[in-house]
Ligand SMILES: Cc1cc2nc3c(=O)[nH]c(=O)nc-3n(C[C@H](O)[C@H](O)[C@H](O)COP(=O)(O)OP(=O)(O)OC[C@H]3O[C@@H](n4cnc5c(N)ncnc54)[C@H](O)[C@@H]3O)c2cc1C
C-alpha cells in the first residue's frame with residue numbers, strides 16, 4: 001500500500017447503464033477493484049474518480065455500503081472528465097480514491113419516518129441511503145421518495161423506483177408532462193407541498209439543483225419541519241478531497257472533510273457560499 005494519499009486504486013468498469021440520453025446524459029457505472037478488496041464507505045460519502053491522462057472528478061458513491069462487490073456511480077456529462085467517462089467501455093480501467101467526506105447518520109434515524117426528496121442527478125447521492133433503509137425495512141416507519149426531473153425521459157433509476165413501490169411511497173413528478181403521464185406535473189417542491197408529508201417523528205433528506213433544495217426547504221418549513229429534521233448534501237467544486245487545497249471551503253469548513261452532508265440547522269450557521 002502506497003503512502004501517497006493522492007494515488008488512486010485501480011478499478012475496472014464491470015457494467016454501464018445509460019440512464020438518460022441527450023446533451024446532459026447520465027450513465028451509471030459499476031466498478032470493481034482490479035485486485036483485492038476496495039475501500040469501505042458509508043451512505044453520503046464520495047470518491048475521486050480518474051481517467052488517466054484526462055483528470056479527476058468527485059462523484060457520490062451511489063451504491064449501498066451493504067454491497068461489497070462493486071461501487072456504483074451515476075455521472076452526468078458536463079465537461080472534460082465526465083465526457084471522457086461517457087466514452088469508456090466495460091473492461092476499461094479507471095482510478096479511484098476515497099472514501100471522502102462525512103455521512104448521513106442513518107442509524108440514529110431508526111424508528112422514524114424518512115422522506116427523501118431528489119431532483120435530476122441529485123437522486124444519486126441519496127440513493128445509498130434509500131436502498132440501505134429499504135434493505136433494513138423493519139427498522140424504519142414510513143419511507144417516502146419524492147423524485148422529479150424535467151420530463152419522463154429525464155427520470156433516472158426508473159425501473160428500480162417502480163420495484164420499490166409497496167415498500168416505499170414513491171411520488172414522481174415532471175416539470176412538463178407528456179401524453180400518458182399520470183403522476184404529478186410541476187416542480188419537486190410543489191409536489192412536496194401538495195402531498196404534505198407529516199413532520200411528526202420524520203427526517204427529510206434532499207439533494208438536487210441548489211434552486212430546488214432552496215424551495216424544498218422553504219416548503220418543508222411551511223409544513224412544520226424543524227431545521228434539525230432536514231438534511232442535505234452539497235456539491236461545492238472540489239480538487240483534492242483531502243482538506244488540503246482549499247477549493248471547496250464554505251467559511252472555515254472544508255466541505256470535502258466536514259461535509260458534504262449537513263443538517264439545515266448546521267448549514268444556516270455557515271456563510272451562504274454553497
Ligand atoms: C461531493 C460531490 C459529489 C458529486 N456527485 C456527483 C454525482 O454523483 N454525479 C455527477 O454527475 N456529478 C457529481 N458531482 C459533480 C461533479 O464532480 C462535476 O460535475 C465534475 O467534477 C465535472 O467534471 P468535468 O471535468 O466533467 O467538468 P469540468 O470541465 O470541470 O466542468 C464543466 C462545467 O461544470 C461545472 N462544474 C464542475 N464541477 C461542478 C460542481 N461541483 N458543481 C457545479 N458545477 C460544476 C464547471 O464550472 C463547468 O461549467 C459531485 C460533486 C461533488 C463535489
Ligand code: FES
Pocket residue numbers: 237238239240241242243244245246247248249254255256257
Ligand atoms: S477539495 Fe481540496 S480542500 Fe476540499
